[in-house]
Amino acid sequence: MTQNDDGVNRLIGRINELQRGLAAAHAGRSTESVTETAGGGLVRATVSATGALQDLRISPLLADPSDPETLADTVVAAVQGAQKAVVARYRKRFEGLVDIP
Template sequence: MEALLQQAQAMQEQLFAAQQELADTEVQGTAGGGLVTATVNGQGEVVGLTIDPKAVDADDAADTAETIADLVLAAIRDAGRAAQELQAAKMGPLAQGFGGGIPGLPGA
């Protein structure tokens, strides 16, 4: 029983380390050929947004605003997808470990 508790504690420590690594890791998503770049951390929180001045057409402010809004949303979605892939890579093996070793969880 003590070995099982030690195993659970080690897995919990690995999970905490992976969560911290996700919080510290940033991924980017882009749209419009790089005109808009969104940066999110591994937990999916938007931490930065860059809009290239080339995206702005001073002669058509209304159309430019709509286009930029669309590009921002697309870049955030792209970055969110990258964050989900990062989460799966970091957390997937840990989730399998929990499921295979703790009674009551799927896979046990």
């Protein structure tokens, strides 16, 4: 076996490791979700692993007809918080496998 063959074999081994790592990182992703709250827990948003909104719960205590802006801001904060949590989860899961900016 030549030195060149040894280098190719190491590269193939590294590629196989990367494939296994990526497969493990993706495992279960389709069924995962993240829930975040805002407004002291008055709004709860659940998003899928892709960031799509799956569920939204709003406490009647926050539903003030004279202040729709607060309700809207709180809903947006809960959804954005859940979406950021999904991104953070997957950045951590893929850390070391690939470079993610």
